[in-house]
Amino acid sequence: MGYAVVLGEALVDLLDGEYDGQPVYRQAxxxxxxxxxxxxxxxxxxxxxxxxxxxxxxxxxILDFLGTAGVGRRGVVLRPAPTTLGVATFAGAEPDFRFYGEPLSYGLLGPEDLDVPLVEGAAVLYAGSIVLLCPPVLAAARRAWALATGLRVFDPNVRPRLLPDRAAIADLRDVVAGFVATADLVKLSAADAEVLYGDDPAEDVALRLHALGAGAVVITAGARGALVSASASGTSVWLPAPVVRAVDATGAGDSVMAALIADLIVDGPPAEPTGWLARVGFALRVAGLVCESPGGAVAMPTRAEVARRFPT
Known part of the structure; x- marks a missing residue:
């Protein structure tokens, strides 16, 4: 089956909540x-x-959590810095994140820190998210992208609060284009697309990403579901999201990417472009279940839990 390498940030979220009538932050x-x-x-x-x-x-x-979850830590490096905190407040189920820490503990991986055989041997390499705003990690991600011999998957995971002006957005758009050019799969949210490409319809954004070089494109849109565009020559299809009792959308988009990566590792790429539809449908069920529990990583389900919640 092979393995996946996931390159990016790990931190501690402080999730806004209430206990005994008082505001509290729950660590996750x-x-x-x-x-x-x-x-x-x-x-x-x-x-x-x-x-x-x-x-x-x-x-x-964080290290203990990764180990307990069965995630390998061969590519983790430790630096003398406090762990970055992502403080999340909520308007409904959607979190609004602000990040605290100096230096950013997740921004201290450089290209020289990469375990080259680990990256080269991966069946799937994931890169993306806010580490791309940190020059050392951006350089590391670009090196990993160049070293990769397996499938490349990308998710920009845009955080508007980290983009102070139009110049910063334009810079990130250029960075995104560089990764998309050789990505086998690009997943982004409708909110990501709006920041990067304005009010263009999701179908047009997918075509734009294909034109840059992307293989399959998946654009998630919360309760609406997701747009699946398997190739520039194919027709994009909207898949509905399952109806759930959402309490916290933290990690929902990440769980879609997780499900798609897991299926790439377990089953390989779809034999036909239409095979992405079933895979994204499953990923949306995973995300629906994640939304029914508070937190992000702690809410990630097993296949058995997904099957129990959404029996076919």
Whole structure:
């Protein structure tokens, strides 16, 4: 089957909540790539996480969490820094993140830190998310992308609060284009697409990404579901999301990517472009289940849990 390498950030989320009538923050291990790694592992894939961590107690908890989840840590490097905190407040089920830490513990991986045989041997390489805004990690991700011999999957996971002006957005758009050019699969949210490409319909965004070089494109849109565009020559299809009792959308998009990576590891790429439809349909069920539990990585389900919640 092979294994997946997931390169990106790991941090600790502080999730806004209430206890005994008072506002509190609940600690949860997170970071979009970490969520992806844990989600894929729980769905049966062998996964290695690549990224930088700090040297405090919280970093130790992240390492322990990865180990318990069955995620390999050969590509993790430790740096003398406090663990970055992602503070999330909510308007409904959707989280709004702000990040705290200096230096950013997840931004200290450089290209020289890569375990080259680990990256070269991966059947699937994931890159993306907010580490692309950190020059050392961007360089590491680009090197990993060039070293990859397996499938490349990409998710920009845009955080608008980290993009202070139009110039920053334009810079990120250029970075995204560089990865998309040789990506076998690109997953992004409708919110990501709006930041990067304005008010263009999802169908037009998919065509734009195909024109840059992307293979399959999946654009998630919350309760609406997801647009699946398997190739530039094919027709894009909207798949509905399952109806769920959403309490927290943290990690929902990450779980879609996790499910798609897990299926690539377990079953390989679809034999036909239409094969992406069934895979995205399953990924949306995974995301629906994640939305019914608080937190991100801690809410990632197993295949058995998905089957129980959404029996066919």
């Amino acid at each position: 291990i997170g970071g979009a790539p970490l969520n992806v790694a844990v989600g894929a592992a729980r769905l049966g894939a062998e996964v290695e996480f690549v990224g930088s961590l700090g040297d405090d107690v919280l970093a130790g908890r």
